[in-house]
Amino acid sequence: MDVQATTPLDPRVNDAMMPYHVNFYGNPHSRTHAYGWEAESAVENARQQVASLIGADPREIIFTSGATESNNISVKGVARFYKSRKKHVITTQTEHKCVLDSCRALEAEGFDVTYLPVKTNGMIDMEQLEAAMRPDTSLVSVMAINNEIGVRQPIEEIGELCRSRKVFFHTDAAQAVGKIPVDVNAMKIDLMSISGHKIYGPKGIGALYLRRRPRVRVEAIQSGGGQERGVRSGTVPAPLVVGLGAACEISQQEMEYDHRRISMLADRLINTVCNAIPHVIRNGDPHHTYPGCVNLSFAYVEGESLLMALKDIALSSGSACTSASLEPSYVLRAIGADEDLAHSSIRFGIGRFTTEEEIDFTAQKCISHVTRLREMSPLWEMIQEGIDLKNIKWSQH
Amino acid sequence: MAARSQVLSLYKQILRESEKFPSYNIKTYALRRTKDAFRANKSVKDAQTISSFMKKGNEDLNLIKRQVSSLLMYVSTEWLLFSRPI
Numbered sequence: 001m002d003v004q005a006t007t008p009l010d011p012r013v014n015d016a017m018m019p020y021h022v023n024f025y026g027n028p029h030s031r032t033h034a035y036g037w038e039a040e041s042a043v044e045n046a047r048q049q050v051a052s053l054i055g056a057d058p059r060e061i062i063f064t065s066g067a068t069e070s071n072n073i074s075v076k077g078v079a080r081f082y083k084s085r086k087k088h089v090i091t092t093q094t095e096h097k098c099v100l101d102s103c104r105a106l107e108a109e110g111f112d113v114t115y116l117p118v119k120t121n122g123m124i125d126m127e128q129l130e131a132a133m134r135p136d137t138s139l140v141s142v143m144a145i146n147n148e149i150g151v152r153q154p155i156e157e158i159g160e161l162c163r164s165r166k167v168f169f170h171t172d173a174a175q176a177v178g179k180i181p182v183d184v185n186a187m188k189i190d191l192m193s194i195s196g197h198k199i200y201g202p203k204g205i206g207a208l209y210l211r212r213r214p215r216v217r218v219e220a221i222q223s224g225g226g227q228e229r230g231v232r233s234g235t236v237p238a239p240l241v242v243g244l245g246a247a248c249e250i251s252q253q254e255m256e257y258d259h260r261r262i263s264m265l266a267d268r269l270i271n272t273v274c275n276a277i278p279h280v281i282r283n284g285d286p287h288h289t290y291p292g293c294v295n296l297s298f299a300y301v302e303g304e305s306l307l308m309a310l311k312d313i314a315l316s317s318g319s320a321c322t323s324a325s326l327e328p329s330y331v332l333r334a335i336g337a338d339e340d341l342a343h344s345s346i347r348f349g350i351g352r353f354t355t356e357e358e359i360d361f362t363a364q365k366c367i368s369h370v371t372r373l374r375e376m377s378p379l380w381e382m383i384q385e386g387i388d389l390k391n392i393k394w395s396q397h
Numbered sequence: 398m399a400a401r402s403q404v405l406s407l408y409k410q411i412l413r414e415s416e417k418f419p420s421y422n423i424k425t426y427a428l429r430r431t432k433d434a435f436r437a438n439k440s441v442k443d444a445q446t447i448s449s450f451m452k453k454g455n456e457d458l459n460l461i462k463r464q465v466s467s468l469l470m471y472v473s474t475e476w477l478l479f480s481r482p483i
Contacts, residue, residue, distance in 0.1 A: 011423060011464040018467075257433070353422035 001362055002314045003198075003351035004147050004175060004293055009243075010200035010352070016246035017202065020239035028238050029227060039238040046245025050194065050207050053248040055183035059212060062228045063236050063244070066206035067174035068098040070193035071141075073208055073231060074170040075102040077218025078139045078191065079111055086138035088112045092124055093334040094151075095143055096172055096319070103141075120336045121285035122151035130161060139168045144176035144192075148318050148331040148347060149284030150293025152180070159188030168216055174198050174206075178251030179259070179290060184209055190216045196240065200352060201247030205240035208232070258352050259291075265350045265359050266291035272363040277370050279383075283332060283345060294348040297332075297341040298366075300380040301373045306346060309369040313362050316347050404447070407454050408435050414458060417465045419472045427461065 020042060028043045030036025044058070051058040064070045079089050091103055093115050103113045114132045118124050124142060133140075140162050142153050155171055162169035170191040176182055177192075178199035184192060192209040196202050210216055210231065224233025251258070274280050279299035298306065303317045318329035328342035337345070348362065374380040379389060408431070415427035441447055 008420070008422065011418075011427075011468070012460060014467075015460045015464055018463075257430075353426045355422065355425045358422075 001349055001354070001358065002316050002347075003349035003354070004319070004347060005316060005349070006197045006203065007200045007351055008353060009202060010247065010250060012250055013201050013243050013246045017239045017243040020242050024238070026238070028236050029225070043236055043238055043241050046241045046248075049245035049249045053182075053252045054177060054192065054194075054209060055185055056209055057212065060184075060210055062208040062210055062231045063241050064206045064208050064228075064232050065204055066197075067096075067172060067193040067195035068206075069232070070195075070206050070208035071096065071098045071170075071172050072102050073218055073221055074191040074193060075099055075139065075141055076106060076221060077231075078168055078170070078216065079106050080109075080219040081217050082138040083111070086136045088114070088134050088137040089139045089141070090114045090116060090129065090132050090137060091141045092116045092118055092143070094118050094122065094146055094148075094331045095141065096147060096174070099141055099143070099172060118334055121288070122146060122149050122283070122331075122335045123285055123288055124153060124158075126154065126157055126161065129158065133161075133165050133167060137165070137167050139170055141170040141172070143172040143174075144182070145173070145180070145290045145293070146284065146331060147175050147293070148329055149295045149335070150175075150290045151284040152176075152288045152290055154288070155182075155189065156187045162190070163188045175290065175293070178248060178255065179292065181255065184211070190214075191218075194244075196244040196247060199247045199251050202240050202243040205237065205244045207244065254352070262350050262352075262354075263291040265354055265356065266294055268356070269348060269350070269359050269363055270294060270296075272360070273366055276363075276367040281341060283335065283337060292350045294350070295332075295345055296348065297337065297345040298370050299341060299344060300377050300383060301344045301370050303344040303346060305373055306344070306366075306369055309373070310346075310362075310365055313358075313365065315362075316349075317345060318347060404435075404451065407451065407458065411454065411458050411461065414461045414465060417469070418461075419465075419468050423468075 020039070024035065024038045024042065026035025026039040028036060028039040047058040047061045050061050064073065075089065089103060089106060089111055091099055091113065107113050116124055116128055116132060140158065142158055144155050145152050159169050168190040169188065171189055172193045173182055174193055174195035175198060177194045189209065190211045194207040194209065196205040210218065218231060220231050220233065222233050227233050227236060270282065273296065281297040281299065283295040283297055307315060307317060318331065328339060329345065332342035332345055382389060411431050412428060415424060415431060418424035418427055438450060
């Protein structure tokens with residue numbers, strides 16, 4: 001139930017990768033013998049599979065180690081390449097840490113960064129985005145599907161606006177590619193990050209889509225042998241790339257089937273939980289959302305206690321990257337959730353391999369533990385007595 | 398053209414083989430996906446389509462066999478970290 005963190009390897013993907021682990025172990029950049037040619041043709045085939053999923057040209061796909069690296073190359077790479085003329089980057093407050101941290105690094109180098117706030121439903125305000133654009137804006141980076149609350153941003157509209165202003169548009173689509181239809185030309189996306197292990201592929205592989213027309217240029221972060229058109233030096237890991245390609249092809253074939261099923265399971269979970277217990281709030285816009293990511297806040301319950309009580313289910317209060325900290329999620333704070341609700345939220349991830357039994361088990365466990373924890377809670381008692389918690393002046397010791 | 402009995406035999410073989418997946422999630426997915434795919438295409442009449450589906454089905458059966466046998470080699474009943482009760 002934590003498929004936003006990672007997904008299990010699909011056996012079909014594993015099957016495609018195995019020969020490249022054991023037999024065809026050549027370096028795809030070796031041009032002088034058959035081992036190299038074999039690996040190279042497999043890598044090029046995978047490039048085609050990835051490109052076909054997003055409606056791109058295979059030459060626009062750069063293999064990286066994952067979406068974090070793709071995001072770094074996009075944000076830092078574009079800003080640094082165009083820094084002589086353009087010194088401004090726009091992003092949102094609900095981006096993944098790697099985009100926000102890349103922006104912080106740019107700020108330290110003297111760039112201006114605008115962190116757009118989001119509305120209470122988690123969507124960005126298009127007018128605010130337009131107002132934030134400046135003549136020296138080089139890049140807008142907005143994620144397609146939020147990893148914590150599942151909100152889908154209006155990518156097409158943002159793409160349209162950026163193209164008309166001649167600003168490059170990067171989207172972190174780690175949670176979107178393979179799950180919802182993405183077409184880089186229809187959506188006017190200039191750079192896009194893709195992750196392998198979010199779509200039932202192997203970990204340690206991802207891709208960057210880099211538009212050729214109009215050409216987007218980036219400054220490489222890693223120096224080396226100039227592989228992947230000089231954007232990402234380092235030997236391309238052929239088995240992982242084959243796995244990413246297979247995962248993309250399977251998601252393309254299974255997208256409709258998976259989506260139907262995931263929507264059904266998400267409705268089942270939300271309905272069961274919300275019908276059984278009051279004061280459950282779904283975070284993020286209920287319509288512009290990806291159903292496989294359900295973020296619920298259970299008022300008057302402490303999220304970490306609930307997670308402890310539900311420890312036999314793999315759940316998380318937010319992204320895996322920040323799950324070690326007890327701080328409430330910055331994404332939830334950005335959508336204006338009260339501190340107490342941000343503390344009591346849980347993210348339910350539903351994926352290709354989730355079953356009805358798991359959904360029912362999770363829902364029942366959740367209901368019984370929330371009820372139990374609320375019975376222990378003095379806040380809940382006060383609510384039952386009709387006291388408005390917001391008006392209480394807590395004394396400080 | 399593949400006869401009805403050949404299609405049914407392939408269907409049963411895939412289900413029987415999928416039952417052997419050691420992972421609960423993968424097993425239930427394989428069973429569900431197989432049933433849904435055969436059901437969705439049960440009224441297909443075109444001989445060429447049927448034979449291409451049969452070819453794909455046989456490839457998938459072999460894939461499941463390979464994966465089942467290799468996954469069974471790495472079945473672990475104990476979590477490395479939580480070998481003691483928590």
